[in-house]
Amino acid sequence: MIKIFKHLQGKDWLLIMCSLVFIIAQVWLDLKLPDYMYEITMLVQTEESKMSEVLVQGGYMLLCAVGSMIAAMITGFFAAKVAAGFSVRLRGMVFEKTMSFSMEEINGFSTSSLITRSTNDITQIQLLIATGLQVLVKAPILAVWAVFKIMGKSWEWTAATGFAVLFLIVMLSIIIIVALPKFKVIQTLTDNLNRVTREHLTGIRVVHAYNAGAYQEEKFEQANNDLTNTNLFTSRVMAILMPTMGLIMSGLGLVIYWIGAFLINQAAIPDRLSLFSEMVVFSSYAVQVIMAFMMLSFVFIMLPRASVSAKRINEVLNTKAKIIDGNLTDGKEGLSGEIEFRNVSFKYPDAKDYILRNISFSAHKGETVAIIGSTGSGKTSLVNLIPRFYDAMEGEIFINGVNVKNYSQEALHDKLGYVSQKAVLFRGTVSSNVAYGHNIDIVSEETSIKKAIEIAQATEFVEKMENQYEGEIAQGGTNISGGQKQRLSIARAIFKQPEIYLFDDSFSALDYKTDRILRSLLKKEIKDATTIIVAQRIGTIKDADRIVVLDDGEVVGMGTHQELMINCEVYQEIAYSQLSKEELEIG
Numbered sequence: 020m021i022k023i024f025k026h027l028q029g030k031d032w033l034l035i036m037c038s039l040v041f042i043i044a045q046v047w048l049d050l051k052l053p054d055y056m057y058e059i060t061m062l063v064q065t066e067e068s069k070m071s072e073v074l075v076q077g078g079y080m081l082l083c084a085v086g087s088m089i090a091a092m093i094t095g096f097f098a099a100k101v102a103a104g105f106s107v108r109l110r111g112m113v114f115e116k117t118m119s120f121s122m123e124e125i126n127g128f129s130t131s132s133l134i135t136r137s138t139n140d141i142t143q144i145q146l147l148i149a150t151g152l153q154v155l156v157k158a159p160i161l162a163v164w165a166v167f168k169i170m171g172k173s174w175e176w177t178a179a180t181g182f183a184v185l186f187l188i189v190m191l192s193i194i195i196i197v198a199l200p201k202f203k204v205i206q207t208l209t210d211n212l213n214r215v216t217r218e219h220l221t222g223i224r225v226v227h228a229y230n231a232g233a234y235q236e237e238k239f240e241q242a243n244n245d246l247t248n249t250n251l252f253t254s255r256v257m258a259i260l261m262p263t264m265g266l267i268m269s270g271l272g273l274v275i276y277w278i279g280a281f282l283i284n285q286a287a288i289p290d291r292l293s294l295f296s297e298m299v300v301f302s303s304y305a306v307q308v309i310m311a312f313m314m315l316s317f318v319f320i321m322l323p324r325a326s327v328s329a330k331r332i333n334e335v336l337n338t339k340a341k342i343i344d345g346n347l348t349d350g351k352e353g354l355s356g357e358i359e360f361r362n363v364s365f366k367y368p369d370a371k372d373y374i375l376r377n378i379s380f381s382a383h384k385g386e387t388v389a390i391i392g393s394t395g396s397g398k399t400s401l402v403n404l405i406p407r408f409y410d411a412m413e414g415e416i417f418i419n420g421v422n423v424k425n426y427s428q429e430a431l432h433d434k435l436g437y438v439s440q441k442a443v444l445f446r447g448t449v450s451s452n453v454a455y456g457h458n459i460d461i462v463s464e465e466t467s468i469k470k471a472i473e474i475a476q477a478t479e480f481v482e483k484m485e486n487q488y489e490g491e492i493a494q495g496g497t498n499i500s501g502g503q504k505q506r507l508s509i510a511r512a513i514f515k516q517p518e519i520y521l522f523d524d525s526f527s528a529l530d531y532k533t534d535r536i537l538r539s540l541l542k543k544e545i546k547d548a549t550t551i552i553v554a555q556r557i558g559t560i561k562d563a564d565r566i567v568v569l570d571d572g573e574v575v576g577m578g579t580h581q582e583l584m585i586n587c588e589v590y591q592e593i594a595y596s597q598l599s600k601e602e603l604e605i606g
């Protein structure tokens with residue numbers, strides 16, 4: 020918990036210090052009130068006292084109350100400012116950190132947990148600072164000050180107050196022991212609810228198509244009930260707290276007056292008046308002591324949850340990204356678009372077995388190298404190693420003669436035009452998606468955008484859209500078809516004009532005709548760039564300069580289509596399963 024506050028800045032501490040001054044002022048003013056009350060009680064019971072004297076004391080009381088209110092408002096303002104500023108900073112830090120994560124870290128935390136951590140968890144910290152700062156500082160000062168004020172008065176009253184405080188501490192301890200474990204799981208249950216909701220909403224079409232509404236609802240209800248029940252449990256336990264506190268407070272007042280009555284009765288007549296006034300004042304201070312403990316109990320309610328949240332945020336902030344940035348920006352002089360895999364082996368972080376074993380091949384400037392293989396043979400895994408979504412366990416991958424690990428990730432990604440297997444589009448317009456990530460004036464780049472869209476065979480559908488190139492794209496591209504999404508993501512890579520194109524099964528959603536036209540246009544327009552194409556269809560890769568055949572994570576054949584048709588059994592099997600002997604012979 021303390022660790023998270025390391026991120027508070029100098030100006031935050033300054034505001035906290037200012038708040039401290041106002042809190043002390045507020046406590047001083049609050050504790051001054053009973054003193055005036057003592058005076059008034061004395062005046063009221065003294066025959067020769069005047070009304071004006073009572074009014075003056077009353078005036079002082081009013082001033083104290085107003086002063087205390089103003090001090091509380093200023094403290095609240097400062098606390099809110101520190102809390103809001105701190106949560107903005109934390110959110111920024113968590114976001115920045117997640118940006119540096121590789122797929123390993125993202126999968127390790129899970130996307131939904133990362134979302135909860137950067138929203139709900141940070142809100143818990145914000146809440147703790149906004150309310151806790153005042154209470155946490157105010158309560159101990161108030162308690163100590165009030166105890167100090169009543170010290171030396173009747174031991175009977177002091178003993179009664181001490182007993183009440185003891186009872187309160189026991190109550191609080193029991194409540195905290197019972198509720199604490201539940202508070203700790205609330206955040207994990209929120210993660211779970213977030214995950215189920217996310218899964219349901221992203222897969223809504225499949226849910227409908229399989230009439231799985233009830234099944235999903237059951238899963239949602241389970242997660243929802245778990246969270247609700249835990250929240251209810253903690254709320255119920257807390258619900259006991261308030262009435263008990265009230266009972267203790269009123270009970271203590273009653274006991275003080277009861278003891279007071281006894282003491283007054285025993286005292287000599289001249290002492291009775293001052294004893295009565297002391298009793299009134301003592302009961303006010305005793306109430307303040309109990310109030311201080313009540314305030315602390317609120318912090319104890321918030322603290323466990325906020326401390327779990329702080330731990331979860333720290334986990335993100337302290338995670339060291341496995342992918343360490345290199346510092347080179349350029350490859351060997353004179354080289355461009357050169358890729359080499361040298362004895363590369365790879366397994367997923369939590370997996371037992373290697374997915375890729377001893378892979379070696381190279382692609383030279385302007386060449387098209389295709390990767391083919393059955394489902395699950397490791398094609399995507401292989402391509403993911405080039406932009407360093409994951410790092411190879413053994414062997415090396417070179418781009419322009421330099422190991423990919425030695426490039427800064429920014430420089431490495433600048434060289435690549437990556438099109439993922441599942442097209443990813445962002446909320447915005449056609450143009451903003453094609454020119455994605457470029458801080459440019461879209462109007463000035465209109466020609467390049469149009470050109471990229473044209474090569475990607477997307478012009479026809481884009482021009483039919485309302486607002487055409489400025490046509491709206493929904494989050495995830497849900498308002499256009501799968502093939503259209505695929506074309507726009509291809510256009511995005513073309514717009515970038517990289518040295519190396521990585522197409523991870525990016526043509527699968529296109530019809531055969533579009534696939535053929537797109538590839539021939541690409542060949543013409545990006546002839547200087549190197550292209551790595553992952554594909555399932557023989558037709559898509561037949562013309563590649565080199566085809567790498569993968570089988571169960573190993574290279575079982577490499578060469579041109581004609582060569583592989585002669586010497587690679589796995590390739591022949593794939594080829595014959597898709598095209599007839601005649602089609603293959605005609606080419």
Ligand SMILES: Nc1ncnc2c1ncn2[C@@H]1O[C@H](COP(=O)(O)OP(=O)(O)OP(=O)(O)O)[C@@H](O)[C@H]1O
Binds near residue numbers: 370374392394399401
């Ligand atoms: N994130 C992951 N964690 C663990 N294992 C994974 C992960 N992603 C893929 N795998 C496993 O790695 C193997 C290769 O997957 P990969 O996606 O590279 O195959 P692929 O050849 O591209 O398949 P497809 O043609 O179906 O896209 C599969 O057995 C898969 O189960």
